[in-house]
Amino acid sequence: MSAVNHQIRLAARPVGLPKPSDWSYTEEPAGEPGEGEVLVKILYLSLDPAMRGWMNDARSYIAPVGVGDVMRALAAGRVVASNHAGLAVGDHVTGLLGAQEYAVVSGDAVGKIDPELASPPTYLGTLGMPGMTAYFGLLDIGHPAAGETVVVSGAAGAVGGVVGQLAKLQGARAVGIAGGAEKCRYVVEELGFDAAIDYKSQDVAEGLREHCPRGIDVYFDNVGGEILDAALARLARHARVVICGAVSQYNATGAMRGPSNYMSLLVNHASMTGFVVSDYGDRYLEGVREMTGWLTAGKLVSREDVAEGGLERFPETLLRLFEGANTGKLVLRVAADE
Amino acid sequence: MSAVNHQIRLAARPVGLPKPSDWSYTEEPAGEPGEGEVLVKILYLSLDPAMRGWMNDARSYIAPVGVGDVMRALAAGRVVASNHAGLAVGDHVTGLLGAQEYAVVSGDAVGKIDPELASPPTYLGTLGMPGMTAYFGLLDIGHPAAGETVVVSGAAGAVGGVVGQLAKLQGARAVGIAGGAEKCRYVVEELGFDAAIDYKSQDVAEGLREHCPRGIDVYFDNVGGEILDAALARLARHARVVICGAVSQYNATGAMRGPSNYMSLLVNHASMTGFVVSDYGDRYLEGVREMTGWLTAGKLVSREDVAEGGLERFPETLLRLFEGANTGKLVLRVAADE
Numbered sequence: 246m247s248a249v250n251h252q253i254r255l256a257a258r259p260v261g262l263p264k265p266s267d268w269s270y271t272e273e274p275a276g277e278p279g280e281g282e283v284l285v286k287i288l289y290l291s292l293d294p295a296m297r298g299w300m301n302d303a304r305s306y307i308a309p310v311g312v313g314d315v316m317r318a319l320a321a322g323r324v325v326a327s328n329h330a331g332l333a334v335g336d337h338v339t340g341l342l343g344a345q346e347y348a349v350v351s352g353d354a355v356g357k358i359d360p361e362l363a364s365p366p367t368y369l370g371t372l373g374m375p376g377m378t379a380y381f382g383l384l385d386i387g388h389p390a391a392g393e394t395v396v397v398s399g400a401a402g403a404v405g406g407v408v409g410q411l412a413k414l415q416g417a418r419a420v421g422i423a424g425g426a427e428k429c430r431y432v433v434e435e436l437g438f439d440a441a442i443d444y445k446s447q448d449v450a451e452g453l454r455e456h457c458p459r460g461i462d463v464y465f466d467n468v469g470g471e472i473l474d475a476a477l478a479r480l481a482r483h484a485r486v487v488i489c490g491a492v493s494q495y496n497a498t499g500a501m502r503g504p505s506n507y508m509s510l511l512v513n514h515a516s517m518t519g520f521v522v523s524d525y526g527d528r529y530l531e532g533v534r535e536m537t538g539w540l541t542a543g544k545l546v547s548r549e550d551v552a553e554g555g556l557e558r559f560p561e562t563l564l565r566l567f568e569g570a571n572t573g574k575l576v577l578r579v580a581a582d583e
Numbered sequence: 584m585s586a587v588n589h590q591i592r593l594a595a596r597p598v599g600l601p602k603p604s605d606w607s608y609t610e611e612p613a614g615e616p617g618e619g620e621v622l623v624k625i626l627y628l629s630l631d632p633a634m635r636g637w638m639n640d641a642r643s644y645i646a647p648v649g650v651g652d653v654m655r656a657l658a659a660g661r662v663v664a665s666n667h668a669g670l671a672v673g674d675h676v677t678g679l680l681g682a683q684e685y686a687v688v689s690g691d692a693v694g695k696i697d698p699e700l701a702s703p704p705t706y707l708g709t710l711g712m713p714g715m716t717a718y719f720g721l722l723d724i725g726h727p728a729a730g731e732t733v734v735v736s737g738a739a740g741a742v743g744g745v746v747g748q749l750a751k752l753q754g755a756r757a758v759g760i761a762g763g764a765e766k767c768r769y770v771v772e773e774l775g776f777d778a779a780i781d782y783k784s785q786d787v788a789e790g791l792r793e794h795c796p797r798g799i800d801v802y803f804d805n806v807g808g809e810i811l812d813a814a815l816a817r818l819a820r821h822a823r824v825v826i827c828g829a830v831s832q833y834n835a836t837g838a839m840r841g842p843s844n845y846m847s848l849l850v851n852h853a854s855m856t857g858f859v860v861s862d863y864g865d866r867y868l869e870g871v872r873e874m875t876g877w878l879t880a881g882k883l884v885s886r887e888d889v890a891e892g893g894l895e896r897f898p899e900t901l902l903r904l905f906e907g908a909n910t911g912k913l914v915l916r917v918a919a920d921e
Contacts, residue, residue, distance in 0.1 A: 306850045474841070488849050503812070503841030511826050511857030512644045519849030 247274035248286075252315045253344035253559045259300055261498045262567060267300075268316075268560045275347035277326065283352045284326035287342055288582050289551075290559065291319035291369040292575040293403075294467075294566050295521075297495040306521045316344035316559070319374055321358065321365035323582060332357065339368050344559050346579055363540060363547070365582070370403050370574030371540060371547035374522055377532045378489060379407035379465075381525040384415075386487045386518050387463035391416030394457050396476055399467030400441060401428035403574035404489060408465045409438045410545050417463070420456045422449060422472055424569045431572055436546055449475040460513075463487065469494045470502055477506035480513045488519035496567055548573030555579060585612035586624075590653045591682035591897045597638055599836045600905060605638075606654075606898045613685035615664065621690045622664035625680055626920050627889075628897065629657035629707040630913040631741075632805075632904050633859075635833040644859045654682035654897070657712055659696065659703035661920060670695065677706050682897050684917060701878060701885070703920070708912030709878060709885035712860055713741035715870045716827060717803075719863040721746050722753075724825045724856045725801035729754030732795050734814055737805030738779060739766035741912035742827060745874075746803045747776045748883050755801070758794045760787060760810055762907045769910055774884055787813040798851075801825065807832045808840055815844035818851045826857035834905055886911030893917060 249272060256269040278284045299310050299317050310317050320342035324332050329352025332338065340355035342348035358368045370376060382404075389395045395412035399405040400421025409419035409432065421432040421441040429441035442452030449472055453461065460481030466473050469491030477486070494501050510517060525532065539545040550571040552562045555578070562577045587610060594607040616622045637648050637655050648655050658680035662670050667690025670676065678693035680686035696706045708714060720742075727733045733750035737743040738759025747757035747770065759770040759779040767779035780790030787810055791799065798819030804811050807829025815824070832839050848855060863870065877883040888909040890900045893916070900915045 469846075488845065490849075491846060494846075501843045501846065503843035503845055505839045505841035507826065507841055507845070507855070508807075508829060508839065508857065510855060511828075511859060514856075514858050514862045516854050516856040517845070517848060518852075518854040519846065520852050521849060524852045 247276060248347060250275040250345055250347040251556050252346075253556060254315055255300060255310050255312055257312060258302055262496045262564060263297070263300065263560065265560055270557060276349045278328045278349050281329050281351055281353070282349055283324050283329050283332050283338070283355065285322040285338060285340075285342055285348045285350065285355065286325045287320045287322040287346055287348060287579045289321045289365050289369060290344055290556070290577045290579055291321075291373065292552075292563050292566055292571075292577060293319065293374065294490055294492045294495060296563060297567070306523065317341060318344040319369060320348070320579075321369050322348070327352065329353070337365060339365070339373060344556065346556055360582075362537065364549070366549035366551060366574065366576045367540075367547045369576055370549050371407055371545060372533060372536055375403035375574055376407050376536050376547075377525065377529060378522040379404045379411060380532045380536055381522060381528070382487045382489050382520055383408050383411050383463070383465055385525070386520060387465060387485050389415050389417040389463045392418075393462035394418045394420060394459065394481070395463040395465065396420045396422065396453065396457065396461045397465040397467070398422040398472050398476070399490070399492065400432045400438065401572045402467060405465070405467055406432065406436050406548070406573060407545070410436055412463070413437055414539065414544060420453075422452075422468075428572055431548075435548070444472060450478060453479040460484065465489060466491070468492050469504075473504045474506045477504055477509040480509050480515045482513050482515070484513055484515040486510075486515065486517040488517060492567065550575045552577045585614060586685060588613040588683055588685040589894050590684075591894060592653055593638060593648050593650055595650060596640055600834045600902060601635070601638065601898065603898055608895060614687045616666045616687050619667050619689055619691070620687055621662050621667050621670050621676070621693065623660040623676060623678075623680055623686045623688065623693065624663045625658045625660040625684055625686060625917045627659045627703050627707060628682055628894070628915045628917055629659075629711065630890075630901050630904055630909075630915060631657065631712065632828055632830045632833060634901060635905070644861065655679060656682040657707060658686070658917075659707055660686070665690065667691075675703060677703070677711060682894065684894055698920075700875065702887075704887035704889060704912065704914045705878075705885045707914055708741050708887050709745055709883060710871060710874055713912055714745050714874050714885075715863065715867060716860040717742045717745035717749060718870045718874055719860060719866070720825045720827050720858055721749050721801070721803060723863070724858060725803060725823050727753050727755040727801045730756075731800035732756045732758060732797065732819070733801040733803065734758045734760065734791065734795065734799045735803040735805070736760040736810050736814070737828070737830065738770045738776065739910045740805060743803070743805055744770065744774050744886070744911060745883070748774055750801070751775055751777075752877065752882060758791075760790075760806075766910055769886075773886070782810060788816060791817040798822065803827060804829070806830050807842075811842045812844045815842055815847040818847050818853045820851050820853070822851055822853040824848075824853065824855040826855060830905065888913045890915045
């Protein structure tokens with residue numbers, strides 16, 4: 246008898262913040278793996294700001310999730326049945342398994358992880374998509390030099406926290422922008438940033454003047470909006486702006502807000518470059534190898550914010566990203582690893 | 584007896600389009616050159632969109648013109664008195680001579696030009712600041728490859744017209760955006776662009792879809808605003824956006840309009856890079872040499888729009904840039920070359 250699989254499906258395209266009625270909670274048999282496939286019991290779902298974009302019917306770097314489809318989600322789980330030569334029952338894997346309790350997928354579409362080396366949530370964070378996003382975005386596009394000043398927004402988030410730590414490993418100064426005193430404390434005291442600016446209680450432009458007296462050499466943007474404009478106004482000559490996300494704008498119901506200070510690029514001979522981590526598919530293993538090395542050597546701190554309550558809590562847990570409620574990588578525990 | 588020198592001075596900082604009362608017309612003796620200096624009789628003034636920025640009291644790549652000062656302007660003239668070993672009476676020169684009839688300047692601050700090779704207005708256009716702006720911006724930042732599609736706004740202007748021609752010389756396709764049927768005809772028939780989009784009578788987004796079926800590889804922007812947004816929406820993967828100017832925004836009295844489609848940079852792994860031609864001071868002679876070679880070989884067409892009426896017409900002539908009234912490089916004839 247197949248196990249029961251519950252699923253979170255997209256019921257309607259959201260306008261603004263996703264509402265409960267934009268989702269449906271469904272039930273069907275978990276199914277059996279066919280040739281080359283595995284059945285994975287999902288332990289943790291990854292909650293990522295990019296999910297909001299996947300819900301829109303718009304041409305982007307990836308096709309939108311169809312209305313009625315299981316929500317696209319990265320996840321970590323345990324193989325419970327296998328018809329794939331490389332994977333055995335009990336192996337831990339990550340991949341695009343969807344917002345559900347069980348997934349039948351090609352064994353080639355998942356990656357085996359080692360829970361002795363790092364926890365499954367860490368494989369969804371620092372050793373997963375957010376960590377690789379930080380690695381390639383900062384090092385390949387921002388390429389900070391020793392002594393330069395790197396500023397990152399969303400600094401207490403899954404990507405931003407890694408960006409600042411990688412900047413420090415390159416010998417650069419790291420300044421984070423985050424919301425709230427506790428996040429700022431975390432960024433400086435736990436992650437080792439040189440300074441943090443609390444955008445909820447401080448003027449960001451003033452904070453940037455104070456902490457970046459010679460300007461910003463690399464600005465890694467996760468948020469867009471006013472903070473992007475404040476950073477643009479403070480660029481150093483030949484600055485590199487890395488566009489990784491714009492979480493402040495993802496739920497906007499009107500037009501997206503463009504950076505009105507973009508002419509700072511002209512004045513400073515600066516560049517603004519966007520990317521998505523899938524652009525680096527051919528170098529992904531390099532990123533995982535490097536990041537694993539730093540993590541196991543104690544040079545990188547990884548923190549995950551684990552939401553409890555099972556799959557049904559997916560809709561409300563996702564909203565925490567847009568409220569800025571999480572510190573570190575936000576994951577939802579779907580099942581115990583037993 | 585020193586000649587009489589008339590001058591255009593900044594009388595007040597303009598709000599929006601410069602008004603007549605933002606200028607004063609003054610008179611003083613032309614003066615005598617001191618040691619190492621020359622007295623230049625100005626023949627042509629260069630009218631450039633960048634002038635509008637110089638009139639604002641804002642931190643930029645160059646100090647603002649002070650209220651009461653002679654308006655900063657590039658100009659071409661003839662040496663009428665010299666205390667500089669390298670320059671003789673009768674030599675033609677260009678430089679930042681100011682909006683006036685005569686200038687006393689260091690001989691080291693002007694460049695000798697050869698009126699047998701090209702006319703003084705051409706030295707203010709294709710062989711001057713606008714031409715070098717096109718050369719370095721397109722080739723050093725846009726670096727179009729053969730077969731790629733280059734789109735340029737302000738295509739009938741001094742910079743844009745050169746950008747499209749240089750794109751063609753690199754083996755790329757050139758698509759211009761300009762205002763009005765006559766400018767579009769000029770761009771295609773006289774300058775050799777592959778196509779032109781008339782933003783006054785056509786939908787730019789539709790025109791870009793038609794003429795850039797595989798997307799835009801290089802977008803060279805002189806205008807900002809809606810046209811920049813339309814181009815961003817049509818980028819090819821790994822596109823390069825060159826930010827050279829934003830003439831649609833220079834007289835805005837509210838906040839500058841930022842490009843709301845900037846997340847297209849993320850989707851397409853594209854970059855947006857700004858510059859001013861003075862960034863290339865150390866390579867300026869290379870640019871002049873290359874451009875002179877192409878011009879004299881007949882590979883580049885240069886056109887100037889020569890306004891008549893003398894120095895007093897400076898304020899109204901400047902406005903023609905913001906009305907889009909000029910085709911080719913706009914200059915004002917200040918005196919006959921006699």
